[in-house]
Amino acid sequence: MTDTSEQSTFDLQPKDFGEDFIWGVSTAAYQIEGAHQKHGKGKSIWDEFVTKKGTIFQDQHGQIACDFYNKYRDDILLMKSMNIDHFRFSLSWSRILPDGTGKVNQNGVAFYNDVINFCLKCGITPWVTLYHWDLPQKLEELGGWTNRQILDWFEDYVKICANNFGDRVKHWMVLNEPMVFTGAGYFLGVHAPGKKGLKNFIPAIHHAVLCQALGGKLLRKMVPDSTIGTTFSCSQITARSGSKKDLKAADKADALLNRLFIEPSLGLGYPDESIPVLRKIKKYERPEDAQNSIFEFDFIGIQNYTREVVRHSYTVPYLRAKIVKAPERNVQTTLMDWEVYPPSIYEMLKKFNGYKGVKKILITENGAAFEDLLEEGKIDDLERTSYLQNYLKQVYKASSEGVKVSGYFVWTFTDNFEWAEGYYPRFGLVHIDFETLKRTIKASGKWYRSFLGKKVSSKNIEAKKTDVPIG
Ligand code: FCB
Numbered sequence: 001m002t003d004t005s006e007q008s009t010f011d012l013q014p015k016d017f018g019e020d021f022i023w024g025v026s027t028a029a030y031q032i033e034g035a036h037q038k039h040g041k042g043k044s045i046w047d048e049f050v051t052k053k054g055t056i057f058q059d060q061h062g063q064i065a066c067d068f069y070n071k072y073r074d075d076i077l078l079m080k081s082m083n084i085d086h087f088r089f090s091l092s093w094s095r096i097l098p099d100g101t102g103k104v105n106q107n108g109v110a111f112y113n114d115v116i117n118f119c120l121k122c123g124i125t126p127w128v129t130l131y132h133w134d135l136p137q138k139l140e141e142l143g144g145w146t147n148r149q150i151l152d153w154f155e156d157y158v159k160i161c162a163n164n165f166g167d168r169v170k171h172w173m174v175l176n177e178p179m180v181f182t183g184a185g186y187f188l189g190v191h192a193p194g195k196k197g198l199k200n201f202i203p204a205i206h207h208a209v210l211c212q213a214l215g216g217k218l219l220r221k222m223v224p225d226s227t228i229g230t231t232f233s234c235s236q237i238t239a240r241s242g243s244k245k246d247l248k249a250a251d252k253a254d255a256l257l258n259r260l261f262i263e264p265s266l267g268l269g270y271p272d273e274s275i276p277v278l279r280k281i282k283k284y285e286r287p288e289d290a291q292n293s294i295f296e297f298d299f300i301g302i303q304n305y306t307r308e309v310v311r312h313s314y315t316v317p318y319l320r321a322k323i324v325k326a327p328e329r330n331v332q333t334t335l336m337d338w339e340v341y342p343p344s345i346y347e348m349l350k351k352f353n354g355y356k357g358v359k360k361i362l363i364t365e366n367g368a369a370f371e372d373l374l375e376e377g378k379i380d381d382l383e384r385t386s387y388l389q390n391y392l393k394q395v396y397k398a399s400s401e402g403v404k405v406s407g408y409f410v411w412t413f414t415d416n417f418e419w420a421e422g423y424y425p426r427f428g429l430v431h432i433d434f435e436t437l438k439r440t441i442k443a444s445g446k447w448y449r450s451f452l453g454k455k456v457s458s459k460n461i462e463a464k465k466t467d468v469p470i471g
Helices: 004-008 044-050 068-081 104-119 148-164 178-186 199-221 244-259 276-284 343-353 384-398 443-453 458-466
Strands: 023-026 085-090 125-131 171-175 227-233 236-239 301-302 309-312 321-324 361-365 403-410 430-432 437-442
Touching: 023 361, 044 236, 068 104, 068 384, 085 403, 104 125, 104 148, 125 148, 125 199, 148 199, 171 199, 171 458, 178 199, 178 244, 199 227, 199 276, 227 361, 227 458, 236 244, 236 437, 244 309, 276 437, 276 443, 301 343, 301 403, 343 384, 384 403, 384 443, 437 443
Parallel strands: 023 085, 023 403, 085 125, 125 171, 171 227, 227 301, 236 309, 301 361, 361 403
Antiparallel strands: 309 321, 430 437
16 A cells, blocks of 8 residues: 655755754674674574564574675675665673673674774764663573573673773664663563563563663763764554543553653653553562662663554453554554554654653664565555655654654664564665675665755865765
C-alpha cells in the first residue's frame, strides 16, 4: 500500500530542522560485521544463540552478515557518496575483550580504530554505542545481566573503550534499548541469551539501569569533551477502548515499554505504582543504588517504529495487559507486522521532552522493513521513502512546537541480520544481495541522498570543495 499522494507533498528540507540538526544512519555490530571468529574475537551471546535450532528464522545467523568487517571502507565511502555524515555503530564487546573481561584483543581495538579513523578521514562523525546486545558469552555463563558483577565487567569494558577511542569519538551512547535486550533476552527468551521469567528479568533490569548510569559517569570522567547519551525504545500506547480496564492496561504497558529505563536515570525511581511486581527489584537493591542509577545525560536517543494498541487481559500474569497485534486491526503494516503510524514519533518526542532533566533528544533509530524487489538492478521502495517522509513530518511538527529534538538517524544503512527474524526484514537504504554481498542503493537511499544534498550551507560548500574523496 503506497500512499503516493503523501509522497508528493513532502517539501521539507534539512534546514527546516535547524542548521545544526544531525542527520545520519544507525547500525549495530552483530547485525553487520560478520567475521564472527576472526582475529581473536570471542563468542558473544548472539554467536551462541544463533546455533540453537529453531531460535532464528530459517536458522540463519550473523556469521558473515554484511561482512562489514572486511567491507567497512566501501560502506563508509558509499555513505559519504550519499551525503550522510553521521554514522552510528556499536562496538562488539567480545571483539575487544574475548572473555568479556581481562585480556584485550588488540586486533579488535585495531579494527575499531580503523573504522573510526576512516570515518573521520571521510568527514563522517562516528556515534558509538557501547552495548547493542552482544554480551560476551563467557560473561553469560556467569549469569550475564542477572549477575551484579556485570557492573565490574561493564566498568572494565567502558574504560578500555574510552581509553582507546575517546580521543576521537566525541559522541557516545551507553546502551541500546535496555527494555528490548532485557525483555526479549531475559524474560521472553526470544532473543539471546534465551532466558525466561521474572527471576531473570528483574535482576537484569536493575543491573542494566545501574550500568546505564555507570557508563555515563565513566565516559564523562574519561572523555569530558564528549556528548553522552543512551537510547530507549518507545511506542505510543493507545488503549483499545475507553473502558477502565483497557485504560489501566495501557498505563501498565506504557510504564513497561516507555518509562522503565529512563525514569530511574532521572531520579524518579521505577514506575512500580503502575506495575507493582517491579517492587521485586528491591531484593537486588543496595542502599546506594537509587542514587547510582541517576546520570545527567547530554542527550537521550529515542527509537520509534510503531505504536501499540493495548487491551486488558486476565491471562497475562502481572501485567494483565495484552497487545492487539496490528494485523488483527487491519491497518497498514511493515514486514515486521508493525503498524505504520507516524504520529507515534511525535507523541514520543512530546512525552520524553516533557521530562524535566531531558536536555536534548535525538531520534537514534527510525525506519521500516518492506518487501523490496530488485528489478533490473533497481529497488523502487516507495513505501519506505514515504514511511520516512511521513515520520519526518511528525518530527518536524514536534520540533516546530519547541521539542528539543536535534538529530535523526535512519535505521538502517544497509539491509542486515534482523535478530530472531534473520534476513527477510530488509530495513536498509541500501540493498544487499546476501549471496554476493553486492550493495545497491534503493530509491529510498537516493531520496535520502538528495534530501541531505540540500543541507549544504555556504560554509559546507567551501568545505566540500576541499574534501578530497578517499579511495
Ligand atoms: C531496534 C534495534 C535494532 C533493529 C531495529 C529494527 O529495536 O535496536 O537493532 O533491530 O529495532
